Every structure is written in C-alpha cells, then in structure tokens.
Amino acid sequence: MSTHPLPREPRNVGAVPGPTVRPRRLRTSRAMRRLVAQTRVHPAQLVLPVFAREGATEPVPIRSMPGQVQHSRDSLRNAVTRAAEAGVGGVMLFGVPATRDATGSWATDPEGVLATAVRDVVAEVGDALVVQADLCLDEFTDHGHCGVLTPDGRVDNDATLERYADMAVVLADAGAHLLGLSGMMDGQVAATRAALDAAGHQDTALLAYAAKYASAFYGPFREAVESTLQGDRRTYQLDAANRREGLREAMLDVAEGADVVMVKPAGSYLDVLSDVAQASPVPVWAYQVSGEYSMVEAAAAHGWIDRRGVVTEQVTGIVRAGADAVLTYWATELAGWLRDA
Numbered sequence: 333m334s335t336h337p338l339p340r341e342p343r344n345v346g347a348v349p350g351p352t353v354r355p356r357r358l359r360t361s362r363a364m365r366r367l368v369a370q371t372r373v374h375p376a377q378l379v380l381p382v383f384a385r386e387g388a389t390e391p392v393p394i395r396s397m398p399g400q401v402q403h404s405r406d407s408l409r410n411a412v413t414r415a416a417e418a419g420v421g422g423v424m425l426f427g428v429p430a431t432r433d434a435t436g437s438w439a440t441d442p443e444g445v446l447a448t449a450v451r452d453v454v455a456e457v458g459d460a461l462v463v464q465a466d467l468c469l470d471e472f473t474d475h476g477h478c479g480v481l482t483p484d485g486r487v488d489n490d491a492t493l494e495r496y497a498d499m500a501v502v503l504a505d506a507g508a509h510l511l512g513l514s515g516m517m518d519g520q521v522a523a524t525r526a527a528l529d530a531a532g533h534q535d536t537a538l539l540a541y542a543a544k545y546a547s548a549f550y551g552p553f554r555e556a557v558e559s560t561l562q563g564d565r566r567t568y569q570l571d572a573a574n575r576r577e578g579l580r581e582a583m584l585d586v587a588e589g590a591d592v593v594m595v596k597p598a599g600s601y602l603d604v605l606s607d608v609a610q611a612s613p614v615p616v617w618a619y620q621v622s623g624e625y626s627m628v629e630a631a632a633a634h635g636w637i638d639r640r641g642v643v644t645e646q647v648t649g650i651v652r653a654g655a656d657a658v659l660t661y662w663a664t665e666l667a668g669w670l671r672d673a
C-alpha cells in the first residue's frame with residue numbers, strides 16, 4: 333500500500349482552450365505518416381561493402397561483424413547477385429590478400445585478389461550494379477598503413493600517390509566502374525584522375541573519402557581485413573574534433589575532380605555530412621562503418637534493441653542529414669525491408 337496521500341482534487345479553472353495548430357493531425361494514421369514522410373530511403377541509394385579473401389574456398393565468418401564474411405569467389409558471386417536482386421545500387425569491394433609487403437605490391441597485381449574480385453563481380457552483375465573497388469594500400473602492406481613509409485617510418489604522401497595511380501589503372505583495367513579513394517593522402521584525387529585519363533579510363537568514376545575521420549568505429553573492419561596496423565592513422569585521417577576541416581577536405585576533393593565525395597563514419601559525423609551536403613556540387617555519400625554495424629548487432633543479439641527498427645532509423649537519419657547514398661553492411665537486407673514496407 334502506498335504511504336502517499338491521494339493528490340488533491342484539481343481546482344476547476346474552467347475549460348482550457350485547445351490549440352488551433354495541431355501537428356499531430358499528420359501523424360494520425362500509418363497512411364498519413366507515409367504520405368507526409370520527408371525522407372525516403374530507396375534501395376538504389378544503398379551500397380553493399382563486401383570482402384573478398386584470397387584463396388578462400390568457403391566464406392569465412394568475421395567474428396567482430398556477425399553476419400558478415402570474407403568471401404570465396406563463389407560466395408562473392410552469390411552475395412552480389414542477391415544484392416542486385418534486392419535492388420541495391422552498388423557494391424564496394426575490399427580485398428584480403430594472402431601476402432603483404434612494405435609497398436603493398438599485390439595491390440597492383442592484375443591477378444591479385446581485388447582485381448580478380450572486380451572481374452568476377454563485373455561479369456556477374458556488372459550491368460545491374462555499380463561495381464566499386466577500394467583504392468588503398470592498407471590491406472596490402474605488412475605495416476598496415478594506407479601508404480608507403482619513409483625510411484624513418486612516416487607515411488610518405490607523394491610516394492604513395494604513385495602507388496595509388498598504378499592501383500587505379502589496374503582496377504580500372506579489371507573493369508571497376510568507380511574507385512573509392514580511402515587513403516586520405518593529399519592530392520590523391522588529382523593523381524589518380526590523371527593516371528586514369530592517361531590510360532584511357534576517362535569514364536572510371538572517383539569517389540573521394542573526403543572527410544574520413546580517424547575513428548575507433550573502424551575496429552571491427554580491421555579484423556575483417558586482418559589488418560596488421562600498429563599505432564594509428566592520425567597523421568592522415570581527420571581529427572574527430574574538427575568540423576570545418578571536413579568541409580575543407582571535401583571542397584578540395586571536388587576541386588581535384590572527385591565525382592562523389594564521402595563522409596565517414598556516418599552516425600557520429602552527421603553535422604559534417606550536413607555541411608558537405610549543403611555545399612557540394614557533386615553527390616555526397618556516407619559510410620555507416622563496421623563499428624556502427626557491430627554495435628547494433630551485439631545489442632540486438634542480447635535482445636536489448638529492435639534490430640530492424642534501429643537499422644532503419646539510423647539509415648534514415650543519415651539520408652535526412654544529406655547523404656545521397658549510404659554504404660552499409662545491411663544494404664541487401666534493408667533493401668528487402670524497404671520493398672516490403
């Protein structure tokens with residue numbers, strides 16, 4: 333029994349006039365809410381990141397990203413076919429090589445894991461999807477950095493540009509429609525554009541990971557690509573504290589000829605995304621990264637959150653903030669939900 337006294341009877345103050353403006357009217361039914369929705373996510377604006385593992389005969393589960401795998405050549409073909417059937421707009425390929433060295437030699441091997449994956453995927457779904465490849469050295473270097481190193485161990489910007497230029501031509505030769513420049517070297521867009529044009533690849537598009545922040549949210553991805561990185565990427569990726577710098581990086585990449593610019597990660601950088609979306613003359617994409625994925629999967633596995641509700645809400649928020657397209661590990665599944673909705 334409660335020990336509290338009953339509340340006093342309210343004094344009758346007469347009829348309270350109701351509001352004349354009632355925003356709730358537009359929320360009265362599911363049909364009304366659907367009609368007045370100001371943001372719509374469409375499968376065509378989703379891009380699925382996928383991992384191709386050299387020599388794998390079976391898909392290898394990624395422990396830190398439940399539901400994601402390192403693909404064999406067969407399972408990769410299956411995954412991109414399912415993505416195409418779901419109406420997803422594109423796939424972004426990452427390679428997990430069997431061998432690494434200081435300069436990332438296998439990144440520029442036309443028979444390497446990434447170029448091979450590009451050829452396989454283009455042959456399988458190249459008419460239906462925009463086939464994209466990650467252009468960066470970190471998966472291919474034994475030290476795990478996104479570039480080559482100086483003798484004293486710093487990341488050598490301009491020497492790295494030459495490696496990127498070669499890698500761009502190899503991936504374009506393999507048939508990639510779009511290359512994702514994720515290394516955050518200064519001048520990487522101009523350098524790869526010039527190399528592609530000189531090689532006759534004028535139509536290969538460049539996505540600049542323009543505002544890519546040094547983020548703890550990439551943790552699960554490092555397991556996915558078996559990264560050997562010691563230390564961090566803070567001399568080339570942006571500092572989380574800096575909003576203005578994100579916009580500056582995006583504008584520089586536009587000036588260098590980027591066809592698309594990106595903000596990454598997405599969820600913790602919606603302000604930067606909004607700034608870039610307002611200023612950019614080219615499409616702006618956002619990458620919902622591995623840590624964003626794994627946190628939701630972990631909480632959902634405990635029954636602590638509604639997985640589908642959270643995923644839909646997060647991607648809607650990213651699009652509402654200004655993303656024209658979203659890279660998300662849920663692309664295929666979300667596309668299915670959107671079609672059923």
Ligand code: PBG
Nearest residue numbers: 468470514549550553621622623
């Ligand atoms: C670099 C690259 C990274 C990611 C995409 N491209 C890792 C990094 O910068 O450390 C992270 C993607 C993710 O976390 O989902 N090639």
